Structures are given as C-alpha cells and as structure tokens.
Amino acid sequence: MALIVQKYGGTSVGTPERIKNVARRVAKFKAQGHDIVVVVSAMSGETNRLIALAKEIQANPDPRELDVIVSTGEQVTIGLLAMALKEQGVDAKSYTGGQVKILTDSTHTKARIQSIDDEAMRADLNAGRVVIVAGFQGVDPEGNITTLGRGGSDTSGVALAAALKADECQIYTDVDGVYTTDPRVVPEAKKLKTITFEEMLEMASLGSKVLQIRSVEFAGKYNVKLRVLSSFQEEGEGTLITFEEDPNMEKPVVSGIAFNRDEARINVTGVPDKPGIAYQILGPVSDANIDVDMIIQNVGKDGTTDFSFTVPKPDLARTIKVLEGVQAHIGAAQIDGDDKICKISIVGVGMRSHVGVAATMFRTLAEEGINIQMISTSEIKISVIVDEKYLELAVRVLHKAFGLDKG
Ligand code: ADP
Ligand code: ASP
Numbered sequence: 001m002a003l004i005v006q007k008y009g010g011t012s013v014g015t016p017e018r019i020k021n022v023a024r025r026v027a028k029f030k031a032q033g034h035d036i037v038v039v040v041s042a043m044s045g046e047t048n049r050l051i052a053l054a055k056e057i058q059a060n061p062d063p064r065e066l067d068v069i070v071s072t073g074e075q076v077t078i079g080l081l082a083m084a085l086k087e088q089g090v091d092a093k094s095y096t097g098g099q100v101k102i103l104t105d106s107t108h109t110k111a112r113i114q115s116i117d118d119e120a121m122r123a124d125l126n127a128g129r130v131v132i133v134a135g136f137q138g139v140d141p142e143g144n145i146t147t148l149g150r151g152g153s154d155t156s157g158v159a160l161a162a163a164l165k166a167d168e169c170q171i172y173t174d175v176d177g178v179y180t181t182d183p184r185v186v187p188e189a190k191k192l193k194t195i196t197f198e199e200m201l202e203m204a205s206l207g208s209k210v211l212q213i214r215s216v217e218f219a220g221k222y223n224v225k226l227r228v229l230s231s232f233q234e235e236g237e238g239t240l241i242t243f244e245e246d247p248n249m250e251k252p253v254v255s256g257i258a259f260n261r262d263e264a265r266i267n268v269t270g271v272p273d274k275p276g277i278a279y280q281i282l283g284p285v286s287d288a289n290i291d292v293d294m295i296i297q298n299v300g301k302d303g304t305t306d307f308s309f310t311v312p313k314p315d316l317a318r319t320i321k322v323l324e325g326v327q328a329h330i331g332a333a334q335i336d337g338d339d340k341i342c343k344i345s346i347v348g349v350g351m352r353s354h355v356g357v358a359a360t361m362f363r364t365l366a367e368e369g370i371n372i373q374m375i376s377t378s379e380i381k382i383s384v385i386v387d388e389k390y391l392e393l394a395v396r397v398l399h400k401a402f403g404l405d406k407g
C-alpha cells in the first residue's frame with residue numbers, strides 16, 4: 001500500500017465525461033489499497049476564459065481580485081470530481097487551497113508555497129476517503145486567495161506530495177510522458193523513459209510546459225518521486241524524473257529541445273561605450289520588476305555600442321516606456337523592440353563531455369537559412385533567438401540533426 005498524489009491537468013478534466021474517467025482511475029487505485037490525494041486543474045480553457053472576463057472589466061486587472069476570479073476554475077473541478085467519485089461509491093472530500101491551508105507568500109498571480117498543513121488531509125485518508133485538492137491556489141498569511149502562476153497545479157501536486165511524504169507524485173496529462181521535444185510540433189519526437197532532474201529543470205525553464213518549473217524544483221529539493229503519464233491511456237510507465245543518470249544507458253549528447261514563444265527582444269542602439277552602461281540600462285528595467293533573460297552587448301566602435309536583451313512578451317511595451325524615460329540620461333540613439341522572435345534551446349547533460357555541439361547547432365540552422373539573432377550557453381544547454389516564423393522548421397531540423405528521432 002502506498003500514498004500516491006495524482007495530478008490531473010485541464011484537458012484530462014475538460015468535460016464531465018472525462019471527469020468520470022478520472023474518477024474511475026482514482027477508484028481503481030483506491031481499490032488496490034492505496035491512499036490517494038488528487039490535485040486537479042480547472043477544466044481546459046477555463047482559466048483563459050476567466051482572465052479574459054476580468055480584462056473586460058479592467059484592462060490591467062487588480063492582482064488580488066484576479067486571483068479571486070481565476071481560482072474559481074479549480075474550485076469547480078474539485079466539487080465535480082468529488083461528486084463523480086461518490087457516484088461510483090468511493091468516499092471523497094474536496095478542499096480548496098485555503099481549506100487545506102496551503103500557505104503562500106502574498107505575490108498575487110505568482111505566489112510561492114511556504115508551508116502546507118497536512119492534518120485534515122491525513123484524518124480523511126485515515127478515514128478511508130480520497131482527498132481532492134484544488135491545484136494552482138493557496139492562501140497568504142492575511143487570508144487572501146493567491147495563485148501560483150500558469151501551470152501551477154503541477155507545483156501544487158508536487159508540494160502536496162512533499163508535505164505528505166508520498167511514495168510517488170503522478171502528473172497525468174494529455175501526452176504519455178516527457179518527449180524529446182513537444183510532440184505537437186515534431187510528430188517524430190520520442191518519449192523518454194527517464195530524464196534527469198537537471199535536464200527537466202532546463203527543459204521546463206526554457207519553455208516545455210509539460211511541467212511547471214517550480215514543480216521540478218520542489219521535487220528535486222524534497223526528493224519527490226515524480227512521473228509524467230497520460231490520463232487517456234490505461235497502461236504505460238510514462239516518464240520518470242530521475243536524480244541520477246542511468247549508467248546502463250548510452251546517453252545522447254542532446255536529450256531534448258525546448259522552445260519559447262513568450263519573449264520579446266529590446267534593442268538599445270548607439271549608447272556610449274563606457275563603464276556602468278549595462279547598469280544604467282538594466283537597473284531601471286529591474287526596478288520595474290521586469291525579468292530580463294538573454295543579454296548581448298556588442299563590441300564598441302567609435303565610442304558607442306549596441307545593447308540587446310529579452311523580456312517576457314507582455315512586458316515589451318512597459319520596458320520600452322521605462323527605457324524612453326531614461327533615454328536622454330543614458331544617451332541612447334534609439335530604442336526599439338521586436339516581439340516576432342522565439343527562443344530555441346537544446347538541452348543535455350551529455351554536452352558536458354562533448355565538443356562541437358554548438359557548431360552542429362549553428363551549421364544546421366545556417367543550412368536552412370535561419371539567422372541567429374542572439375546566443376546564450378550554459379553547461380548543459382545552448383539557446384538561440386531566431387525569427388518566430390522559423391520556429392517549427394528550426395526545431396524539426398535540430399531534432400533530426402541530433403538524432404533524436406532515432407530514439
Ligand atoms: P496539463 O493541462 O495536463 O497541465 P499542459 O498543456 O500544461 O497540460 O502540458 C502538456 C503539454 O505540454 C503537451 O500537450 C505538449 O504539447 C506540451 N509539451 C511541450 N514540450 C513537451 C515535451 N518535451 N514533452 C511532452 N509534452 C510537451
Ligand atoms: N488552471 C491553471 C492554468 O491554466 C493552472 C494549471 O492548469 O496548472 O494555468
């Protein structure tokens with residue numbers, strides 16, 4: 001007998017029929033004698049609908065009230081799933097984040113979990129009930145409803161598994177595991193039996209939304225056994241996120257390709273090439289709470305230089321405004337932005353011990369006539385910024401060039 005936390009994403013609970021299917025799956029595990037805690041997302045499309053609704057009233061929604069609104073999506077699903085289980089003769093009880101007491105900080109719309117009270121859940125499990133918890137939401141010390149950022153139910157699932165010291169956290173979604181790249185973009189993508197935490201962290205942070213990055217961080221920190229599986233298939237082992245590389249497996253140099261359409265590039269041209277210029281440009285951006293990702297400063301010529309960096313797409317207009325406010329002070333000739341870009345990254349722990357990976361990547365893109373606008377590297381990843389119209393082509397040719405289609 002084990003304690004299992006199962007998280008079901010939006011598509012998996014997208015219709016009443018699918019909710020009944022989830023209930024059947026949960027009932028099956030329960031009948032095998034396991035204790036089950038289920039975490040659910042809002043029905044697919046619901047969170048987007050609620051955000052759009054909020055924006056009809058307030059173009060720039062008040063974050064506290066937005067959390068009040070978007071957290072209702074998950075509240076509907078927990079009630080429906082509890083009913084579906086009861087209909088199947090399984091005792092179950094639903095909890096909102098606040099009812100569990102999933103305590104978070106007060107950063108509305110991207111709050112961080114600080115602690116979880118497991119007492120009430122344990123009492124229910126001991127009484128033989130299935131516990132159903134709303135994903136994506138918590139409550140701050142003042143009792144305000146908070147949410148954990150898009151895709152946050154993954155993090156709720158893993159955090160609950162950590163708090164309950166569960167034997168396994170199973171993330172059920174609409175694909176049957178983690179693939180070499182998004183199988184919706186590259187049909188030849190191969191499912192991975194295992195992926196290391198390190199690689200999964202990179203994949204998630206570079207745009208693979210199959211797991212929210214914080215859920216992977218949590219699992220690594222608290223040693224949670226984490227698995228990604230399909231909610232639509234009865235059988236299958238999915239993908240296990242592992243702490244160690246499997247010594248028996250021949251590791252490919254590149255394990256996966258991630259991409260992200262959510263960044264925009266800012267160019268600040270003709271700035272004086274002198275000490276402190278990066279700080280003068282990025283200081284005000286950081287003060288405005290805008291996250292900067294890739295940064296390039298060109299070699300100066302004739303006493304001036306150009307500076308480029310990327311920010312989240314929704315922050316593009318605000319970043320330009322902030323910079324225009326300090327343009328005269330910086331002495332920049334021009335400030336402009338481009339939101340028609342995307343970031344493509346190759347990831348693999350095997351890159352540590354291999355040379356020539358970057359060359360293969362750049363040659364492959366060059367052969368397709370794809371211009372690279374920015375590059376950044378770390379020990380186990382290389383990212384490039386290219387025109388967004390090349391996204392699918394670039395991912396496909398790189399997937400092939402690194403032999404990922406051969407599985
Ligand atoms: P859920 O609603 O279950 O949380 P998401 O839509 O958030 O599901 O995440 C699952 C999706 O992640 C898949 O449908 C797939 O398109 C996408 N995805 C992106 N990269 C990968 C990858 N490397 N492996 C598997 N799925 C991926
Ligand atoms: N419903 C939330 C979202 O759409 C959380 C989640 O699905 O994980 O982002």
Ligand code: MG
Pocket residue numbers: 009151154209210211212
């Ligand atoms: Mg998700």
